[in-house]
Amino acid sequence: MNDQLISVQEVSSAAEDLQARDAAEPIPEHIVEIVSDSGEGAQKCGQTFGIVSARMGNGVWTVEIIPAEIQPPARTPDGASGIRIRVGEDLMTNMGNEANLVVAFNEQVLRSRLASHAYKAGTIVLLDNMWASDSSEDIRTQYSEALNEFAEFGLEVYELPIQTECLKVVPDPRKGKNMFVLGMLSHIYSRDKEQALNEIANIFSRKSEKVISTNHDLFRAGYLFAQQNVPYHYEIAPSKLADKPMVVMSGNQAVGLGVMASGMEMVSMYPITPATSASHYLADDFHLTGGFVHQAEDEIAAIGFAIGASYAGKTACTITSGPGIALKTEMISLASMAEIPLVIVDVQRGGPSTGLPTKVEQGDLLTTMFGAPGDSPKVIIAAATISECFHFVTLARRLAESFRIPVIVLTDANLATGVQPFERPDVTIDWFAAPVDQSDWDENVPAYDWDEETGLSARAIPGMRNGGYVLTGLAHNRKGKIAYDTTSNQEGSDMRSLKMATLAGTLNRPEVHGEAEGDLLIVGWGSTLGTIEEAVDVARENGHKVSSIHLRFLSPLEPGLRDIFSKFKKVMTIEINYSDAANAPRITEENRRYAQLALLLRAHTLVDVDCWSVVSGHPLQPGNISRVIMDRVAEIEGDKKCLD
Amino acid sequence: MFGLKSDWSLNANDRYFTLDDYARSLPRWCTGCGDLGILAAIHRVCRENQILPENMVSVSGIGCSSRLPHYMNGYGFHGLHGRALPVACGVKSRRPDLDIWVATGDGDCFSIGAAHWVHALRYNMDITVLVFDNGIYGLTKKQTSPTTPEEYLTNTHPTGALLPPLNPLTVSLGVSNISFVAQMVDWNPPLLYETIKAAHDHKGTSFVRIIQRCPVYMESLNLEMMDDPTNLLLLHHENGIPVPEGVDRLFENQLEHDPSNLPAALGIAADRSKMPVGLLYRNDEALCYDELSSVGLDMSYEEKLAGVNTALDKFSV
Ligand SMILES: Cc1ncc(C[n+]2csc(CCOP(=O)(O)OP(=O)(O)O)c2C)c(N)n1
Ligand code: SF4
Ligand SMILES: [Mg+2]
Numbered sequence: 004m005n006d007q008l009i010s011v012q013e014v015s016s017a018a019e020d021l022q023a024r025d026a027a028e029p030i031p032e033h034i035v036e037i038v039s040d041s042g043e044g045a046q047k048c049g050q051t052f053g054i055v056s057a058r059m060g061n062g063v064w065t066v067e068i069i070p071a072e073i074q075p076p077a078r079t080p081d082g083a084s085g086i087r088i089r090v091g092e093d094l095m096t097n098m099g100n101e102a103n104l105v106v107a108f109n110e111q112v113l114r115s116r117l118a119s120h121a122y123k124a125g126t127i128v129l130l131d132n133m134w135a136s137d138s139s140e141d142i143r144t145q146y147s148e149a150l151n152e153f154a155e156f157g158l159e160v161y162e163l164p165i166q167t168e169c170l171k172v173v174p175d176p177r178k179g180k181n182m183f184v185l186g187m188l189s190h191i192y193s194r195d196k197e198q199a200l201n202e203i204a205n206i207f208s209r210k211s212e213k214v215i216s217t218n219h220d221l222f223r224a225g226y227l228f229a230q231q232n233v234p235y236h237y238e239i240a241p242s243k244l245a246d247k248p249m250v251v252m253s254g255n256q257a258v259g260l261g262v263m264a265s266g267m268e269m270v271s272m273y274p275i276t277p278a279t280s281a282s283h284y285l286a287d288d289f290h291l292t293g294g295f296v297h298q299a300e301d302e303i304a305a306i307g308f309a310i311g312a313s314y315a316g317k318t319a320c321t322i323t324s325g326p327g328i329a330l331k332t333e334m335i336s337l338a339s340m341a342e343i344p345l346v347i348v349d350v351q352r353g354g355p356s357t358g359l360p361t362k363v364e365q366g367d368l369l370t371t372m373f374g375a376p377g378d379s380p381k382v383i384i385a386a387a388t389i390s391e392c393f394h395f396v397t398l399a400r401r402l403a404e405s406f407r408i409p410v411i412v413l414t415d416a417n418l419a420t421g422v423q424p425f426e427r428p429d430v431t432i433d434w435f436a437a438p439v440d441q442s443d444w445d446e447n448v449p450a451y452d453w454d455e456e457t458g459l460s461a462r463a464i465p466g467m468r469n470g471g472y473v474l475t476g477l478a479h480n481r482k483g484k485i486a487y488d489t490t491s492n493q494e495g496s497d498m499r500s501l502k503m504a505t506l507a508g509t510l511n512r513p514e515v516h517g518e519a520e521g522d523l524l525i526v527g528w529g530s531t532l533g534t535i536e537e538a539v540d541v542a543r544e545n546g547h548k549v550s551s552i553h554l555r556f557l558s559p560l561e562p563g564l565r566d567i568f569s570k571f572k573k574v575m576t577i578e579i580n581y582s583d584a585a586n587a588p589r590i591t592e593e594n595r596r597y598a599q600l601a602l603l604l605r606a607h608t609l610v611d612v613d614c615w616s617v618v619s620g621h622p623l624q625p626g627n628i629s630r631v632i633m634d635r636v637a638e639i640e641g642d643k644k645c646l647d
Numbered sequence: 648m649f650g651l652k653s654d655w656s657l658n659a660n661d662r663y664f665t666l667d668d669y670a671r672s673l674p675r676w677c678t679g680c681g682d683l684g685i686l687a688a689i690h691r692v693c694r695e696n697q698i699l700p701e702n703m704v705s706v707s708g709i710g711c712s713s714r715l716p717h718y719m720n721g722y723g724f725h726g727l728h729g730r731a732l733p734v735a736c737g738v739k740s741r742r743p744d745l746d747i748w749v750a751t752g753d754g755d756c757f758s759i760g761a762a763h764w765v766h767a768l769r770y771n772m773d774i775t776v777l778v779f780d781n782g783i784y785g786l787t788k789k790q791t792s793p794t795t796p797e798e799y800l801t802n803t804h805p806t807g808a809l810l811p812p813l814n815p816l817t818v819s820l821g822v823s824n825i826s827f828v829a830q831m832v833d834w835n836p837p838l839l840y841e842t843i844k845a846a847h848d849h850k851g852t853s854f855v856r857i858i859q860r861c862p863v864y865m866e867s868l869n870l871e872m873m874d875d876p877t878n879l880l881l882l883h884h885e886n887g888i889p890v891p892e893g894v895d896r897l898f899e900n901q902l903e904h905d906p907s908n909l910p911a912a913l914g915i916a917a918d919r920s921k922m923p924v925g926l927l928y929r930n931d932e933a934l935c936y937d938e939l940s941s942v943g944l945d946m947s948y949e950e951k952l953a954g955v956n957t958a959l960d961k962f963s964v
Contacts, residue, residue, distance in 0.1 A: 054964070057964045058964040060964075249963065249964045250959055250962040250963050250964065251962055251964050252962045260955075260958055260959065263954070263955050263958060264955050266951065268741055268943065268944075269740060269741055269940075271737065288958045288961075290942065290943065290954075291954030291955070291957050291958050292943070292946070292951045292954040292958075293942065293943020293944065293945075293946035293951060293954070294943060295740070295741075295942055295943065297737075297740065297940060299766075300762050300763065300766040301762055303730060303733070303763075304730075304732075304763055304766065305733075307726075307730045307732075307733030307734045307737060307763075308733045308734070308737035308740065309737060310726075310734055310737060311706075311724075311733065311734040311735060311736060311737020311738040311739075311740070312737045312738065312740055312741045312742075313737075314724060314734070314738060315704070315737075315738040315741065315742040316742070317741040317742065319737070319741075334727065334730070337726060337727055424964055427959060427963060428959070430952065430956070430959070432949070432952055435948060435951060435952075463722075465701070465702070465721075465722040465738070465745050466701055466702055466742070466744070466745065468701045470701065470722075471671075471701060471720055471721045471722050471723075472723070473671070473717050473722075473723030473724070473725055474722075474723065474726075475717075475723075475725040476725070476726060485717070
């Protein structure tokens with residue numbers, strides 16, 4: 004960081020800063036994308052841009068654009084790798100619709116983004132022009148063809164000599180171009196230069212001073228280049244929310260921090276995208292709270308290990324994704340049956356089977372709820388924001404212990420890699436698990452001393468004198484003894500189910516976003532919260548009677564749903580999982596397969612809940628939902644006209 | 648411990664445990680089942696070592712043999728078929744103070760739980776693993792197990808097992824970081840006791856394959872072996888399993904084998920003509936994963952809180 008001492012340069016650039024700021028056009032928000040071939044550091048660039056923006060008090064939401072392969076072929080649409088950052092004055096809750104400004108390292112990756120409707124006519128594209136003069140004629144032709152395509156579509160393309168400029172600083176710009184681009188974006192959006200330089204130093208803190216100063220040089224070069232050559236210059240005022248201390252992180256980091264703040268001492272896992280980075284984070288920091296990450300030989304062993312620790316009084320956590328949940332099913336059922344507290348985080352990805360490992364889906368609701376032999380009640384909660392990724396893990400540990408039950412926290416690929424600031428949690432010692440109770444157990448109290456009113460019972464922990472019992476997944480009675488008689492299994496099942504009702508009795512009705520009555524009620528869960536509410540707000544501004552609720556507790560379900568639903572002409576879920584479209588060929592009211600929450604709600608409330616869902620692998624955008632809302636609203640309003 | 652202490656003090660509150668203190672309910676294994684003898688030997692080792700019952704955790708999978716925790720005092724975990732080892736390791740990982748016994752069968756350990764078997768051996772956590780190998784699936788009524796001898800008739804292979812049996816000893820000895828491999832027969836109580844005691848006393852994962860009689864489904868196999876002791880090869884060494892006086896006379900074939908000699912152990916294990924009994928291999932220096940997994944246990948709540956805040960600081964804006 005020595006080079007920050009080059010004071011003359013700093014002074015003069017500070018003066019330039021001032022000048023630049025004067026000319027900046029104020030905007031409420033922008034959606035920025037950086038797209039490149041995989042391995043060119045676009046994500047690092049975007050994350051840093053996001054973090055600097057958050058530190059400056061802006062609302063931020065980031066979404067990574069990830070190719071499915073680690074090293075997809077260069078310059079191919081399918082290989083597009085990158086990041087979208089939505090920055091604004093207010094809290095940003097979703098990725099938004101089409102991008103405002105894009106920096107592209109080649110033209111081919113832009114084509115795939117265009118095909119995914121990420122851009123609109125007028126989207127500004129800052130494109131590296133190195134391909135125009137490439138030695139290969141094929142590449143030169145591809146480049147000029149693509150430019151024609153972009154012009155036809157209406158993109159505002161600026162060809163810039165990014166590679167050439169970087170070559171002035173480093174011999175191989177494949178490593179480093181991203182920091183040059185960060186410099187460009189920092190000027191374009193009037194980002195705090197000091198913050199950015201500090202952040203770069205953080206990124207490379209494990210590398211040498213030389214690496215840091217080279218990246219600083221690239222950043223400065225990019226900054227200056229944009230100042231002199233890019234005709235865009237914006238200013239985004241800090242949010243009013245930023246008075247409170249904030250933290251900014253990804254959903255998976257939030258899960259990891261939640262584990263630490265809950266006092267759990269062990270995460271037992273097997274690598275699986277998109278869950279693994281939570282364990283990567285813990286591998287770095289878990290020692291700060293005395294914890295340990297166990298990488299097991301497979302998912303079954305991972306949950307078995309966690310169950311062992313939990314049984315011994317140290318409630319543990321296992322973190323996985325859909326295919327891992329499939330393998331853990333038998334163990335989850337054991338934890339339910341034998342009443343072992345356990346936290347399971349399922350960072351959902353695209354299914355079925357190996358599916359779309361890096362993509363977004365909410366496909367595991369029903370498998371986590373019902374995927375087990377017999378009746379295996381468990382608690383299922385779904386985080387809707389990055390902040391909830393943190394808080395729900397701490398909540399899960401408490402629920403697991405109080406209710407002696409496995410608790411599943413559902414997040415998804417959208418939250419896992421998304422970055423958003425939230426209020427810094429004020430952790431205190433009572434957030435932590437109590438020390439393992441090693442006092443004597445009252446001999447007269449059986450192993451499952453089920454309270455008839457609540458189903459709850461105290462648990463003996465190994466080491467407690469007189470508490471010895473044999474935990475078993477076989478049918479057992481109150482004493483914990485294997486029992487094949489006609490009443491014991493019924494009683495055990497009743498008691499385990501009763502805990503769910505007990506928990507449900509403590510929950511609040513979900514809050515309705517918008518009016519409590521109207522034409523259309525949207526029901527959502529998980530990472531779609533911000534997107535749904537933004538679309539609902541747009542519909543309401545246009546005079547439509549649309550509201551939404553967003554469920555956090557899925558098992559047991561939150562109370563009052565039937566009553567809330569009764570105030571609307573139509574209720575529908577919006578989900579990212581599979582459902583038959585109502586008007587698809589061969590689909591009838593009788594054979595239609597519904598989206599997962601819709602199916603549950605139909606059974607639970609006996610209300611004719613409709614649904615709209617997709618499995619494209621992409622996060623939903625407000626625009627997708629607006630179109631669905633307008634369709635449904637048109638039907639309802641059409642019906643109304645007929646009645647009039 | 649009962650009695651006078653080395654500093655001449657006598658604490659009247661100290662507890663002394665008898666064999667009964669280690670028993671729970673009456674075993675429900677068939678008459679003549681080898682599991683009964685193994686249980687008796689375990690109880691004797693517990694009494695000999697005066698293990699605090701409340702500090703004992705017996706973990707098992709599913710099978711006749713996996714009923715063992717129900718017959719042991721203290722805490723038990725009768726879990727899922729094949730999954731005893733991950734659970735046992737998980738218990739030990741954050742509760743190194745507990746004394747862990749694992750009871751598993753040949754199907755439980757070598758078939759459905761094979762992945763865990765190999766990896767648990769490599770973790771080498773301080774637990775005692777007893778495989779009750781009757782060469783058959785007992786509980787589910789006579790299906791072929793990985794150790795069922797070739798051509799032995801079972802309900803899934805009525806014309807005889809199709810493949811040569813798996814050799815649990817060579818597999819175990821082939822695992823890196825392995826620290827204790829022994830084999831014993833259930834029908835020699837003094838040697839069985841010594842073997843289980845040595846296994847329990849060993850720091851690290853002690854793997855004992857016990858050839859176990861199942862008179863109900865594998866009568867002929869076991870009779871062959873019991874009637875003709877020339878099928879067995881007694882391993883002895885000053886660092887091996889102590890052979891009680893008189894017991895050695897039962898073995899026509901004997902071999903002095905240094906348990907620190909891995910290549911020799913592999914040779915003995917691979918020789919299918921004789922069934923070795925005794926200690927094949929021991930390495931007291933092998934790394935114990937529980938020493939790594941239990942880091943931070945001594946951390947105070949204040950330190951943890953400071954740790955959470957340090958972690959949060961890195962993300963603060
Ligand atoms: C997941 C699962 N698959 C199959 C079974 C059925 N099952 C129970 S015990 C057993 C085999 C037991 O054989 P072994 O481990 O050799 O024990 P033994 O009864 O011979 O002592 C099987 C297949 C089960 N309980 N769970
Ligand atoms: S079936 Fe065989 S192994 Fe099972 S209890 Fe009976 S004798 Fe023992
Ligand atoms: Mg068997």
